Amino acid sequence: MHLSRAAVLGGGPGGLYAARLLKLAYPSCEVTVYEQGTPDATFGFGVGLAAGTQRKLDAADPDTLRDLVAAGHRHDMTLRVGADTVRVRNDRLIGIARTELLAILHRHAEKAGAALEFGSRRTAAELDADLVIAADGVSSETRGNGPFGTRIDVGRGLYLWCGTDFALEDAVFAPVHTEHGTFVTHAYPYSGGRSTFLIETDERTWRNAGFDVSTAATPFDASDEVSLAYLGEIFAEQLRGRPLIGNRTRWLRFRTVRCARWSAGRTVLLGDAAHTAHFSIGSGTKLAMEDAIGLVAALREAPDLATAFARYEAARRPAVERLQELARRSQLWWESFPARLHLPVERLMVAYMTRSGNVPLDRFAATNPDVVAAALTHYAGEQPPPSPDAVTGWVLDRPLIHNGRHYPHRHPARVDANLVTLDEVLTDPWDETGDAVVARARRARADGADGFRFTGPGDRAAVLTRLDLAERVRTEVGGLSVVEAPAALREDLAAGLVSGRTDLASFTGES
Ligand SMILES: Cc1cc2nc3c(=O)[nH]c(=O)nc-3n(C[C@H](O)[C@H](O)[C@H](O)COP(=O)(O)OP(=O)(O)OC[C@H]3O[C@@H](n4cnc5c(N)ncnc54)[C@H](O)[C@@H]3O)c2cc1C
Missing domain, CATH: 3.50.50.60 (FAD/NAD(P)-binding domain)
Structure with missing residues (x-):
């Protein structure tokens, strides 16, 4: 042409x-x-370029990639909850201004x-x-x-994109609790001795803190200084006392x-x-x-x-x-993140890594064996297997004592408990359809149900959503949760067990 x-x-x-x-x-x-x-003049701070992207850019245009990598800043990733920290290696993730x-x-x-x-x-x-x-x-x-x-589609949560004038050691995820609610940062270093410092919260916390008012009062080309000052204080530890830097920074909902x-x-x-x-x-x-x-x-x-x-x-x-x-x-x-903060930090890291179904548990165990071993030890109360290849089977085969009942492993063919079946098919467990399921589950518990069997279509997307729904019900309502899935999705169920999304799995197609 x-x-x-x-x-x-x-x-x-x-x-x-x-x-x-x-x-x-x-x-x-x-x-x-x-x-x-x-x-x-540009809006924004640093962006991350992962290994897969770098490979594609290399194939298309090695000259440009060479300069991008030279200007980038490699970093690992740390999750910090209170005094507890867990770190995972990421050899080819770079941040660049x-x-x-x-x-x-x-x-x-x-x-x-x-x-x-x-x-x-x-x-x-x-x-x-x-x-x-x-x-x-x-x-x-x-x-x-x-x-x-x-x-x-407009997101429920609110985020604000700002920066710092020093380079953090790692990418950091850290929640901070305040009298208004929880704020969580996603921060990562990039070149030039700076870091991106993104902060996310939910609508109620945002309103409680009065940020609906400060947002409305901020001209479109200015930064919300009220929010920046407050957030600088509550994240003082992560910020080493340095201020947050705005650049037309205001609270937004992701579109x-x-x-x-x-x-x-x-x-x-x-x-x-x-x-x-x-x-x-x-x-x-x-x-x-x-x-x-x-x-x-x-x-x-x-x-x-x-x-x-x-x-x-x-x-x-x-x-x-x-x-x-x-x-x-x-x-x-992330929009439902504060509900998981009861998990020990290593299990929270497994939950984070497996949140979208993109990183298989066994692969994560192979790249970060210490983190996964600590998560598994907490999950099962015993030493995990030495080989990462064996993780899925090992997780599923651990016994469980729940409410005085003993299950020899996590995928029993029969569950001898009064379970109510929840078979709603939904796409977002945290929207109003999810609220209705939670309300129903609450009524069932009040009427004496021991827990819930989550069932529905066998495709992977439906199963991942079912695990998320089970997690929500398990956290908000309690009771035993059993998630049904085809046996081919064992690894997703194992990740769900370690991440606290369910108590038991039930495999369809297994005798
Ligand atoms: C909080 C946040 C964090 C992010 N973090 C990351 C990250 O870690 N990694 C990552 O890869 N991405 C990240 N992104 C996304 C990333 O910034 C964008 O996806 C990326 O910049 C998209 O590139 P683009 O070229 O399509 O558009 P843009 O970068 O938005 O560029 C569009 C350009 O068009 C110009 N323009 C618009 N209209 C006109 C007009 N009428 N005439 C002339 N010029 C015009 C604008 O000025 C702008 O320069 C993040 C985004 C957000 C919001």
Whole structure:
């Protein structure tokens, strides 16, 4: 396909990377990036780039990746609850300042021959080009004005993105209890002796602390100084007494964007403009840059724009939707995080790692045997097996004494207790459908039920949600919980047992 002029709307990571790759693929095409901001002014602090992303960037453009890695800051991950700390290794997770990331991408886009125009806001319609790549971010006007079939889901929790003027040793997750409720930080170091310090809370805590008022009083281009001052105090230990730094920092609710179509005419959406995934899986930059790789690969091969856009979407959509689903589960986990703080920190770490069903328990045991061994010791009250390969079977085969009854292992064929069956099929155990199940469970307990059997479809998504529902009921109502699942999902059930999502498993298809 011949392309003589391409316009990229938005100079974030997605747009800049697309401009470079496009110019490398089509040296004779004029490629211009239109960015409303100035080159050195950016919103945000650091972003994380995981090993898998680095591999993909390496394959597409080793020069850019080399500079990103050189500017990045490798770190492990620590979960700290009160005085208890657990640390997991992560050999290839780097944090990089968004300013540095963009500076590197500016340089490489220009080096490839793309032109960068800063300082004015443009619309896709006014750009004179054969191809318009709309990489204009989560609030994309192009998407808003176009026939893309957009759906936006707004999260229940509130988060605030700020920074510190020193580099933390590790990525840190730490909850802090206050008279208003619980705030939890997700913080990680990045280059330049700084750290991203993101703080999350629930709506009730946010209102109790008066942050609905401070949010309303904060102009759109300013930071919520009232919140920053308060949070600086309650996180003083993690912050070593240093202040929190704002950068147009205010409380927000995460918006998950989904579009039925990613292109219309000569315009194609890319990155946050097309889709977002909750920040707790740290994937927004990755998705935007991988979209750029996918789009340019499709453009290179296809005879015309329509075919290229269709192939780009066909190639990228499954990966995007898979990540959005992981992110959705992760978001729900974090929004309900304070309910799990009774768990010892190592089991909480297992719960965190397995929250979306993406990290199998055995794999986590292989990479961080000490953490998993401590979690298993607490779970079973005895020494765990020496081999990580044996973890799933070992977890399932531990005995349980519950309410005076003895179970020889955690997947008994028969449970001799008065169990009420809960078979509601839902997608979010913490929404009003979940509230109704909890209310029903509470009534059943008052009427003498010993516990609950959670049953329903056998597909993995349904089973993971069932485990989450069981966890909620188990935490809020009590009683014995038994989650039914196909035997093929043993590892998910084992992770659920160690994470306190259920007491017992019941395998369908087992005699
Ligand atoms: C709290 C939080 C934490 C995050 N942490 C991580 C993380 O750890 N790792 C990670 O990978 N991602 C993270 N992200 C996500 C990441 O910041 C975004 O997903 C990523 O920047 C998307 O890139 P993009 O190029 O699609 O859009 P953006 O980076 O948003 O860039 C869009 C650009 O378009 C410009 N623009 C918009 N409209 C116009 C217009 N009309 N004319 C001209 N210019 C325009 C904007 O100024 C902006 O520069 C986080 C996000 C949040 C909210």
